[in-house]
Amino acid sequence: MLKAWQLQQRQSLPLEIKERYTENRIKQWYEYWEGNVYVSFSGGKDSTVLLHQVRRLYPEVPAVFVDTGLEYPEIRKFVKTIDNVIWIKPKMHFKEVLKKYGYPVISKEVAQKIDEIRNTKSEYLRNKRLYGDEKGHGKLPKKYHFLINAPFKISAKCCNIMKKYPIKKYERKTNRKPYIGIMASESSLRKTTYLKNGCNVFNSKRPISSPMAFWTDRDVWDYIKKYNLNYSEIYNMGYKQTGCVFCLMGVHLENPNKFQLLKQTHPKLWEYCIYKLEHKKILDYINVKYE
Numbered sequence: 001m002l003k004a005w006q007l008q009q010r011q012s013l014p015l016e017i018k019e020r021y022t023e024n025r026i027k028q029w030y031e032y033w034e035g036n037v038y039v040s041f042s043g044g045k046d047s048t049v050l051l052h053q054v055r056r057l058y059p060e061v062p063a064v065f066v067d068t069g070l071e072y073p074e075i076r077k078f079v080k081t082i083d084n085v086i087w088i089k090p091k092m093h094f095k096e097v098l099k100k101y102g103y104p105v106i107s108k109e110v111a112q113k114i115d116e117i118r119n120t121k122s123e124y125l126r127n128k129r130l131y132g133d134e135k136g137h138g139k140l141p142k143k144y145h146f147l148i149n150a151p152f153k154i155s156a157k158c159c160n161i162m163k164k165y166p167i168k169k170y171e172r173k174t175n176r177k178p179y180i181g182i183m184a185s186e187s188s189l190r191k192t193t194y195l196k197n198g199c200n201v202f203n204s205k206r207p208i209s210s211p212m213a214f215w216t217d218r219d220v221w222d223y224i225k226k227y228n229l230n231y232s233e234i235y236n237m238g239y240k241q242t243g244c245v246f247c248l249m250g251v252h253l254e255n256p257n258k259f260q261l262l263k264q265t266h267p268k269l270w271e272y273c274i275y276k277l278e279h280k281k282i283l284d285y286i287n288v289k290y291e
Contacts, residue, residue, distance in 0.1 A: 010214040025211035043075040050181035070244035078232035102153025111156035113140040259290035
């Protein structure tokens with residue numbers, strides 16, 4: 001188990017040293033699984049850098065892109081320019097996921113807790129989510145209690161259904177093990193995971209390698225500049241994150257937020273989100289502007 005100061009120390013290292021450290025983790029993973037690996041490729045800047053690093057060492061490693069239908073057009077366009085990318089699809093359409101399970105709101109942790117409070121048959125779990133355990137852990141923050149009685153379904157299942165299930169199916173079929181371009185700086189959950197497991201997790205239920213976990217966003221852009229890498233033009237349009245177009249998670253923290261940007265850059269997609277998918281009622285309820 002690493003300490004927070006150790007992560008901070010690694011995050012402050014020069015890019016050249018981080019590259020060497022990451023290269024060692026990539027080699028370790030490749031050799032352990034005898035080359036039966038792949039790169040989880042979203043078309044975003046982080047996985048673009050990761051794919052470049054992996055293929056500098058092992059050019060034959062495939063990339064896998066989950067074609068959810070929720071990506072920005074510029075992401076799909078960029079992915080099509082990359083060689084040896086395997087495209088896979090989810091079974092359900094996003095509209096079906098929303099109807100059956102609910103909207104992904106605030107964060108995965110918050111959405112899951114709200115879903116459990118509303119739907120669990122366990123009184124213990126419901127009380128834990130409302131009030132915390134004996135140490136006060138595990139509860140839904142009070143500032144989000146207003147969402148418990150929201151007039152729409154809320155769930156964190158979207159990401160699992162649209163992305164994780166298809167990728168796990170691919171892994172079962174091929175037995176390949178993934179490199180994933182996630183970083184500890186992106187969320188408290190990812191920071192906790194890195195402190196607990198480090199970069200390469202060999203013995204978990206789902207083994208994964210995140211060899212860039214101790215990098216920062218600045219490192220990624222410095223690497224892109226250093227090696228003159230092509231990347232999706234979506235980043236030149238004002239977007240900092242390039243996940244699913246229709247996702248509502250984290251939008252309350254952005255200024256301007258993704259939907260305000262979307263109206264300017266992709267007005268037809270904006271109209272589909274706000275009116276066809278009924279994001280208007282969710283954004284109004286959580287008091288987030290979208291125009």
